[in-house]
Amino acid sequence: MSRRSWSASDRSLERLMSAKVRQGTTVSVVLPALNEEATVGEIVTIIRRELMENTPLVDELVVIDSASSDRTSEVAAAAGARVVHRDAILPGLPAVAGKGEVLWRSLMATTGDIVCFCDADLRDFSADFVSGIVGPLLTEPEVQFVKAMYDRPLGGGAAPGPDGTPAQGGRVTELVARPLLNLHWPQLAGFVQPLGGEYAARRSLLERLPFPVGYGVELGLLVDSLNLVGLDALAQVDVGTRKHRHQDGQALGRMAATIYRTAQLRLSRPHLVRPSITQFERVGNGFVPRTHRVDTEERPPMLEIGEYAARRAA
Template structure:
């Protein structure tokens, strides 16, 4: 298995610089396909505008028409995310306005699934809306192999993920100190710890993949929110509604099209706001649950599934107070099974 992973790394790992824009445009013209970019967004007014402007200015101009459609799916922001995104040039759709027949569930995967319905491109590229210092290479880099390699169906971005510290005093999980010395979202000024972001990846996803799906051990950022795929693949896959969506899509893509149809592209450095430790705990539980469901399906495991709730604790005046949250368990069916989608595609 190790040799297979090494061969895959040699064949299916690239950098954004490997495919200049003129090469991508020539391949797009020759193939005749279209590209849609979807940004799932929830209270991202501080960053979404710059991302939209970069994509429109660098990849949707008359000179560089690489991206055909740019959609921001707002999942219920209470700030000015929708207005900022629209002013920057994106088409903004509220999550609940897409497939209104099906009541929306909370979660990132739900937004991505509805974003697939709301777009038309032959290639669909998902980009998180909280990225700072955004580079259009995030889009062109991961779309590139899908335009130039006919046998590649799914591409993940890989990158350095620094964790912001404050005067060297930030806690390992980046949580805020009582004196405010380390911001919980990682935005406090101070030095950074290279490679220390992606804590759920290192503590949960990577061990799970290495143990149960070792073919995927070569993915640098298996949980990264920046990836692109052919619509013909995405419409066949179930979407976990919550934070398990990235792991679920990756594992299901492996079982659907095989390892050699998967790839990754180095796009540099990813800067974004960091979650606090309790949010990371909820994320980890959803990812573990997603993996367990797939193990059950793939290996015919017997016995009950794990308890689909996660209990965490806050310190109150009288001691620790339990707080229990549901773990995302719902999944949407493959988009091709949705009557509205089938009708639209047939038309």
């Protein structure tokens, strides 16, 4: 919190551009998207206008469409993004459903020295989400991985906190991820938004990390980065307020189970728990059990993929 936490306003765009040009560093922004036609266009428009046209901080803006059934691809392309369909990346390797799968494949579809991930469901998007978290990677040579931190207003008439502040989202974070990190990886207890979908990292780090294919990808990358490069290479930047849609209770339960599973694999890989979660839905006068598979598959470090290694060598 004292050495590696900053605000987006701490680094001007002019300073970032000077560092980028001096180092010859390239920046890719990746938006993983599944049925996000309502929000992805505005996000792409803002990034293109403010960080590519007005100030050329971003070299590459790619939307990875994860088999959307709406107009996500058309909207993103019309706004100026390069759209790549998930299944077109490494087509010889059948894709599995999940956010982490899309992020992992995006390394093959991008070329930037720094890769910045942003969720595609954000509302009232600010370019600070990108420039803020890319900033330390351009100005601090020791930093390799940067998470965004922010307020997450819950909305929907939720009761305010005891001090009158708006109710906050991040329920899986507070109920599952934060206790796990505090108990098992206390060095990571200082991260405000460990599960946030907005973060940036050096490609040289990302290509050495395994990627959980599902919702556990953020926790997995954070824990594995700590183990690989150490705490002082990790950082976070305050970008203000994050507004997005919130999940229902059952979806949160599935997310929580995935987070626990991801943590458990990293704590003791030989001792695995049941990779599924049973939830209940009322049908008529009773409850019906519904069992859902918890994502357990992980993709290996991208450097181990022959096509990626061949492209890099070329």
